[in-house]
Amino acid sequence: MEERAALGRQTASGARARKALTGIWQMKALYLMLLPCLAWYFVFKYLPMYGVIISFKDYNFTDGIWNSPWADPWYKYFKQFFESPYFSQLMTSTLLISLYKLAFGMFPSIILAILLHECRIGWFRRWVQTLSYMPHFLSWIIIYGISIAFLSETTGLFNRWITEAGGHSVPFLNSTEWFRSVLVSTEIWKDLGWGAIIYLAAIGSIDPTLYEAARVDGASRIRMIWHVTLPGIRNVITLLLILKIGSMMDAGFEQVFVFYNPRVYEVGDIIDTWVYRMGLEEMSFSLATTVGLFKSVIGFVLIIGANKLAKRWGGSIW
Amino acid sequence: MVTGTADKWFNSVVYLILAAVAAASIFPLLYVVSMSLTPYSEVVKNGGFVIVPRSLSFEAYNRIFADPALGRSMLVTVFVTVVGTAVNLLLTTVAAYPLSRRKLQGRSFFLLFIVITMLFNGGLIPTYLIVQSLGLLDSVWALIVPGAIATFNVLVMKSFFENLPEELFESARIDGAQEFRILWQIVLPLSVPSVLTVGLFYMVGHWNSFFSAVLYITDRELYPLQVVIRNMLLLTQSNELQAEVTVPTAAMQMAAVIAGSLPIIAVYPFIQKHFTKGMLLGAIKG
Numbered sequence: 001m002e003e004r005a006a007l008g009r010q011t012a013s014g015a016r017a018r019k020a021l022t023g024i025w026q027m028k029a030l031y032l033m034l035l036p037c038l039a040w041y042f043v044f045k046y047l048p049m050y051g052v053i054i055s056f057k058d059y060n061f062t063d064g065i066w067n068s069p070w071a072d073p074w075y076k077y078f079k080q081f082f083e084s085p086y087f088s089q090l091m092t093s094t095l096l097i098s099l100y101k102l103a104f105g106m107f108p109s110i111i112l113a114i115l116l117h118e119c120r121i122g123w124f125r126r127w128v129q130t131l132s133y134m135p136h137f138l139s140w141i142i143i144y145g146i147s148i149a150f151l152s153e154t155t156g157l158f159n160r161w162i163t164e165a166g167g168h169s170v171p172f173l174n175s176t177e178w179f180r181s182v183l184v185s186t187e188i189w190k191d192l193g194w195g196a197i198i199y200l201a202a203i204g205s206i207d208p209t210l211y212e213a214a215r216v217d218g219a220s221r222i223r224m225i226w227h228v229t230l231p232g233i234r235n236v237i238t239l240l241l242i243l244k245i246g247s248m249m250d251a252g253f254e255q256v257f258v259f260y261n262p263r264v265y266e267v268g269d270i271i272d273t274w275v276y277r278m279g280l281e282e283m284s285f286s287l288a289t290t291v292g293l294f295k296s297v298i299g300f301v302l303i304i305g306a307n308k309l310a311k312r313w314g315g316s317i318w
Numbered sequence: 319m320v321t322g323t324a325d326k327w328f329n330s331v332v333y334l335i336l337a338a339v340a341a342a343s344i345f346p347l348l349y350v351v352s353m354s355l356t357p358y359s360e361v362v363k364n365g366g367f368v369i370v371p372r373s374l375s376f377e378a379y380n381r382i383f384a385d386p387a388l389g390r391s392m393l394v395t396v397f398v399t400v401v402g403t404a405v406n407l408l409l410t411t412v413a414a415y416p417l418s419r420r421k422l423q424g425r426s427f428f429l430l431f432i433v434i435t436m437l438f439n440g441g442l443i444p445t446y447l448i449v450q451s452l453g454l455l456d457s458v459w460a461l462i463v464p465g466a467i468a469t470f471n472v473l474v475m476k477s478f479f480e481n482l483p484e485e486l487f488e489s490a491r492i493d494g495a496q497e498f499r500i501l502w503q504i505v506l507p508l509s510v511p512s513v514l515t516v517g518l519f520y521m522v523g524h525w526n527s528f529f530s531a532v533l534y535i536t537d538r539e540l541y542p543l544q545v546v547i548r549n550m551l552l553l554t555q556s557n558e559l560q561a562e563v564t565v566p567t568a569a570m571q572m573a574a575v576i577a578g579s580l581p582i583i584a585v586y587p588f589i590q591k592h593f594t595k596g597m598l599l600g601a602i603k604g
Binding site: 027029030031033034036037038040041043044045046047048049050051052054064065112115116118119120121124125127128129130131132133134135137138139140141142144145146148149150152155157160189192193194197198201220221222253254257258272275276279280285288289292293295296299300303304 | 324325328329332333335336337339340342343344346347349350353366367369409412413415416417419421422423428431432435437438439440441442443444445446447448451452463464466467472496497498501522525526527528529532533544547548551566568571572574575578579582583586587590593594597598
């Protein structure tokens with residue numbers, strides 16, 4: 001009896017294995033397709049992850065990643081970073097810039113989405129949408145050029161207005177006082193309309209009978225926004241907020257890289273820009289990699305945490 | 319429909335704010351165009367740039383295009399945009415299609431393999447060292463290969479493919495079609511709008527990209543357009559050029575800005591709806 005059962009199990013597992021093998025064989029074309037992509041991920045994503053070990057080594061160019069000697073002690077570069085004045089400066093700038101962008105960037109997009117939804121003239125709404133989405137597609141270099149046109153100390157339009165009104169021209173692009181505001185406002189200009197798309201879609205999926213019911217009850221349109229529209233997109237707002245907190249460690253590398261200069265390092269230098277300069281200008285590869293690793297780890301924890309939170313909220317979205 | 323006075327007021331405020339948003343989006347570009355066309359005589363007369371100059375001049379454009387660097391960088395950018403997008407689409411499709419097939423053994427492992435890279439990466443310096451050791455530095459391929467696949471786009475395209483009806487694949491297989499033929503003759507023709515959307519995102523990305531060139535390219539001959547524009551913005555700001563006598567420096571900078579953004583602005587209105595669709599799909603998935 002037992003023997004037969006064992007035999008049965010054996011043949012069953014054998015059949016399963018055979019089935020799996022024939023499955024793989026039938027799917028060979030699919031694996032073949034997947035191969036170049038997996039190879040690419042291995043080379044350009046996983047090898048750099050392995051390259052992170054130079055945080056624990058004294059990297060030098062002739063010995064390369066593998067043969068460079070281990071750092072002594074192994075946490076040498078971590079210690080160097082945490083004890084340097086850069087640590088608090090970079091963390092402050094990175095987190096503050098992210099936080100300002102979060103705080104000042106989200107509400108304008110939400111308001112724009114609500115207004116677009118309230119707009120009853122179709123062609124007008126489409127024009128506003130087309131025009132306000134457009135800046136999203138311009139590169140930060142182009143936007144820096146536009147900023148020069150308005151904010152330059154000598155030729156900028158704003159400074160012309162200020163001096164014509166009897167004031168002194170303001171070095172918006174070169175002063176520590178203004179730099180973060182310039183980052184936040186150019187980011188808002190770029191992504192105000194683009195950010196509204198998702199809220200607009202969420203508003204569009206609100207049950208129209210809710211508006212009908214509110215109208216029957218004699219609610220004004222402002223009350224409908226307050227009692228129907230806003231509660232209807234509350235989940236989406238929370239979700240996006242959580243996801244944005246998950247990427248707090250990126251404060252907008254390309255933007256800062258284009259906009260900043262040595263005069264504003266004090267307030268504008270973020271982790272990514274510092275890593276770039278330390279690694280590729282100062283050639284301190286190990287230290288730069290260490291700081292990059294530090295950022296990746298914190299970023300990883302934040303994203304995982306954000307996704308956990310988002311999942312808890314996620315059930316009720318769409 | 320009866321509209322009360324309160325409703326009229328409400329509407330006016332809505333339209334006013336929306337008009338202001340639209341104006342704020344387009345005015346900076348118009349002002350940049352106006353600056354680029356301002357001749358030096360106007361700047362002298364008005365003591366600076368004004369919104370609407372009395373006379374126009376294309377001298378700034380003549381001058382920036384007289385420098386061969388700009389034309390050459392445009393060629394580099396066009397090459398990277400065309401070839402890069404083709405490579406992107408090819409690799410993204412052959413990655414997304416197998417991953418969209420639920421029958422693929424080990425599908426969840428492969429998905430994990432690529433999604434992990436969205437959560438954790440080796441960082442700037444190790445990536446640079448890998449690209450360097452592959453001998454890609456100072457090659458136009460450094461602008462294409464390291465960014466050949468965007469994981470986000472793979473996931474977007476995978477979800478497009480997953481929405482195709484399963485019966486399609488069954489009947490194709492009964493007819494004896496191989497996977498490559500199914501992909502090429504059935505799946506792709508049905509997914510033209512989605513492939514187009516993903517392709518457009520890659521294209522705009524290539525046109526606007528500058529950082530990979532800053533990292534990997536030191537040879538001036540290979541600079542893409544955005545890098546050349548950046549250098550113009552940085553250089554002419556510090557040294558007041560001798561060209562100042564006939565063309566204002568700022569006008570030349572703004573002419574470069576227009577040259578760098580015009581292709582995007584010109585095609586953008588026609589492709590906008592694809593972007594909106596792609597954005598929403600990505601958002602729902604992500």
